[in-house]
Amino acid sequence: MSHPRTIEVALPDCLEMSADDLNVLSTTLQTIITLMSGGCDGAEAHLQRMHDQRWTVEWGLTWIARARRDGSYEEATGPTKQETLARLGRLTSLHEVEGCP
Amino acid sequence: MAFSTTIRQAYQDELAGLRTAGLFKEERYILGPQGADIEVEFPAGADGRPVINFCANNYLGLSSHPDVVAAARRGLETHGYGLSSVRFICGTQDIHRKLEKRLTEFLETEDTLLFPSCMDANAGCFEAILGEEDVMIADRLVHASIVDGMRLCKAMRDTYKHSDMGHLRDKLIEHQDKRIRMIITDGVFSMDGDLAKLDEIVALAEEYNAMVFLDDSHASGFIGKTGRGTHEHCGVMGKIDVITTTMGKGLGGASGGCVSGRRELVEMCRQRARPYLFSNTVAPMIVAGTLKVLDLVFASTERRDRLEANTSYWRRGLTEMGLDLKQGESPIVPVMLYNAKLAQDMARDLFAEGIYVVGFFFPVVPQGAARIRTQLSAAHTQAHLDKGLAAFRKVAGKYGILGKGKREIMEMYGK
Numbered sequence: 001m002s003h004p005r006t007i008e009v010a011l012p013d014c015l016e017m018s019a020d021d022l023n024v025l026s027t028t029l030q031t032i033i034t035l036m037s038g039g040c041d042g043a044e045a046h047l048q049r050m051h052d053q054r055w056t057v058e059w060g061l062t063w064i065a066r067a068r069r070d071g072s073y074e075e076a077t078g079p080t081k082q083e084t085l086a087r088l089g090r091l092t093s094l095h096e097v098e099g100c101p
Numbered sequence: 102m103a104f105s106t107t108i109r110q111a112y113q114d115e116l117a118g119l120r121t122a123g124l125f126k127e128e129r130y131i132l133g134p135q136g137a138d139i140e141v142e143f144p145a146g147a148d149g150r151p152v153i154n155f156c157a158n159n160y161l162g163l164s165s166h167p168d169v170v171a172a173a174r175r176g177l178e179t180h181g182y183g184l185s186s187v188r189f190i191c192g193t194q195d196i197h198r199k200l201e202k203r204l205t206e207f208l209e210t211e212d213t214l215l216f217p218s219c220m221d222a223n224a225g226c227f228e229a230i231l232g233e234e235d236v237m238i239a240d241r242l243v244h245a246s247i248v249d250g251m252r253l254c255k256a257m258r259d260t261y262k263h264s265d266m267g268h269l270r271d272k273l274i275e276h277q278d279k280r281i282r283m284i285i286t287d288g289v290f291s292m293d294g295d296l297a298k299l300d301e302i303v304a305l306a307e308e309y310n311a312m313v314f315l316d317d318s319h320a321s322g323f324i325g326k327t328g329r330g331t332h333e334h335c336g337v338m339g340k341i342d343v344i345t346t347t348m349g350k351g352l353g354g355a356s357g358g359c360v361s362g363r364r365e366l367v368e369m370c371r372q373r374a375r376p377y378l379f380s381n382t383v384a385p386m387i388v389a390g391t392l393k394v395l396d397l398v399f400a401s402t403e404r405r406d407r408l409e410a411n412t413s414y415w416r417r418g419l420t421e422m423g424l425d426l427k428q429g430e431s432p433i434v435p436v437m438l439y440n441a442k443l444a445q446d447m448a449r450d451l452f453a454e455g456i457y458v459v460g461f462f463f464p465v466v467p468q469g470a471a472r473i474r475t476q477l478s479a480a481h482t483q484a485h486l487d488k489g490l491a492a493f494r495k496v497a498g499k500y501g502i503l504g505k506g507k508r509e510i511m512e513m514y515g516k
Contacts, residue, residue, distance in 0.1 A: 070464065090257075090258060090259045090260065091258055093241055093259075093260040094239065094241070094243075094248045094251065094252075094258060094260055095248070096241045096242065096467070097242070097292070097463075097464060097465065097466055097467050098245065098464045098465045099242065099243075099244060099245050099248075099291065099292055099465065100291040100292045100461060100465055100466070100474060101245075101291065
């Protein structure tokens with residue numbers, strides 16, 4: 001199949017949803033689909049290839065946060081939004097200034 | 102063609118953006134060897150202008166010392182131009198191991214490993230000795246090469262506020278669940294010229310069972326009573342687990358760096374540090390030159406003593422004329438101007454007066470903390486210093502900032 005199939009879900013007008021809420025809903029639905037796929041999406045093949053090359057692979061669902069400023073970029077993952085942002089905060093703290101040679 | 106017109110235009114736009122933001126770096130050509138008196142071609146194509154250099158890391162004035170040049174020349178003749186190899190294949194000569202032993206003796210550590218630069222030493226060392234169950238806790242103003250090295254390492258990255266020992270303590274407590282805690286600091290911070298509180302850091306490391314990493318690039322050869330570095334100055338020699346430093350500053354100024362410290366940690370770098378494993382060995386000429394530098398440093402403290410005296414004289418002169426300095430003990434003496442344009446304009450006018458200095462401003466230093474960073478050398482004579490002070494008095498007088506503090510300068514020129 002050349003294009004991913006998508007579905008639309010109608011949200012009632014009375015339901016007030018923030019951008020974060022929509023993100024959570026979208027991610028949750030995607031997660032359900034991913035777990036239902038049973039390897040038909042090729043993920044198992046990737047996993048097998050890495051196992052064949054002696055990688056020990058762990059995978060799971062996670063929060064991700066990214067920070068960009070000028071040429072700097074940092075990315076953190078974590079089990080909760082709070083912890084992920086805390087991790088990102090620690091990473092960006094190394095970029096207080098560019099510093100002198 | 103991959104490098105299409107569109108792609109070329111995107112790069113050109115990005116470079117134009119750097120120019121517009123005043124962040125475009127232009128090289129100035131030095132017509133001759135490094136020293137206190139140099140001739141500089143700037144802008145490119147202009148006639149060479151004789152200037153006094155107050156912006157080099159030539160702290161001990163050894164960059165063009167005749168004994169060092171002669172030793173390097175002898176090394177070139179006896180050991181050749183290059184090794185065409187990494188160290189562990191066929192790139193280690195007797196003099197490489199000799200220099201490592203000499204540096205170990207100098208830093209009073211257990212072992213040392215040479216790297217092509219200290220940038221490489223810092224880039225490779227953390228990944229080689231720490232894993233994902235560990236944590237690196239760095240001062241927020243450590244050198245960019247340490248930041249890069251930390252980003253290459255899988256251990257957790259964390260920071261403490263610059264030289265804030267209370268904050269460092271909090272972080273050490275927070276990370277007690279980690280296998281290894283490594284505190285990471287510069288010895289002398291290149292932006293402000295201030296020294297790490299290494300005695301307090303070591304005390305905290307002992308209290309909370311942490312290792313200490315020190316980059317002493319702006320200290321080796323002249324900080325401390327015999328120039329061994331910040332660990333000597335702070336009375337903690339033998340208590341630092343990893344020291345990285347450069348031969349590209351006080352110790353001759355050519356290039357090359359090293360990781361020195363606990364035998365096992367150095368050996369881990371020899372086995373796993375990728376810049377060591379995958380880049381060429383340090384050229385024999387530089388190794389031979391650095392061995393001579395260490396001979397000179399071991400033989401006498403005369404140069405570091407002169408540097409100390411020059412620094413005191415310079416600081417006193419600038420302070421007495423009413424300039425606002427960052428306090429410190431190192432030969433890095435920042436003249437605070439707060440406004441980026443003022444720093445650039447004054448550096449340009451000082452150059453016209455025959456004084457070579459550079460203005461630093463955001464993002465290199467924090468917003469509203471623009472400055473001219475002056476750096477002293479043992480090669481500076483009284484006449485150099487007096488000429489430099491006279492030029493600063495004239496140029497600072499022109500801009501009306503003599504006797505003015507931060508608030509007044511910012512009122513005059515803005516942030």
